[in-house]
Amino acid sequence: MLVSTPIPPKILIIYAHPEPHHSIANQIMIKQAQLLEHVTVHDLYGAYPDFFIDVNYEHQLLMQHEVIVFQHPLYMYSCPALLKEWLDRVLGKGFAFGDGSALMGKYWRSVITTGGRKEAFSPMGYNKYPLEQILQPFELTASLCQMKWLEPLVLYWSRNVSDSEREDHAEQYRQWLVAPLAFEINQGVECVNDQ
Incomplete structure (x- = not known):
């Protein structure tokens, strides 16, 4: 008997690193x-x-994929400038929200690298807020576009972790990409380097 393997959804990684x-x-x-x-x-x-x-090309790309991943470093509690420009121009009213909701039902996942340790993102840390709060503008944008927010995948202190921790994180990412909706998580930020 043949067992069919489910076809994974098409994934678009919007990669923004200057x-x-x-x-x-x-x-x-x-x-x-x-x-x-x-x-x-x-x-x-x-x-x-x-x-x-x-913008038209970007709209076409978005329409061809079910899962949209925004992969970038955390820059000044946000994303690099070109990604911010992309969000403002591409996810405009009439396409992504308002009279149009072309992205309704698609999935959004942020994949973030940070320069700080996990404990830096806490009330006692130098960033004062947990990363979940810092990333709320992205979650709100996903909500505005009627997209389903998936928990961010974060590698804290990315320049200073060991090579094996980087490799483990990349493998965790690859496994999620193979079957992204099987890994849907409901609470917290999924991360490597919980030191």
Whole structure:
């Protein structure tokens, strides 16, 4: 008897790192993702070094995928500038919300690397707030677009963790990409490096 393997949903990774060659952790994760046929990696800084975003092309990409991953470092409690520009221009009223809701029912997951340890993201840490609160604008944007928010995948202190921790994190990411909806989590931030 033949057992059919479920077809994984098409995944679009919106990758935004202004200095991708300086991020060992993100390089490892992107290399893992690029090996999967159902995953499209879209490097924003590679595609738009001048910040002139082709909004129609971006809309087409979004429509062709069920799961949208926003992979980036945490920059000043947010995302790199080009991703912010992308969010403002591409997820506009009439397409993503308002009269249009083209992304309704699609999934949003943030995949974040941070420069700080996990304990830095607490009331006693130097960032004063947990990462869940810092990422609320992204969760609210997903909600506005009627997308389903999946718990962020975070690698804290990404430049300073061991090579094996980076590899473990990349493997955790790859496993999720293989079957993203089987790993749907309801609470907390999924992370590596809980030190």
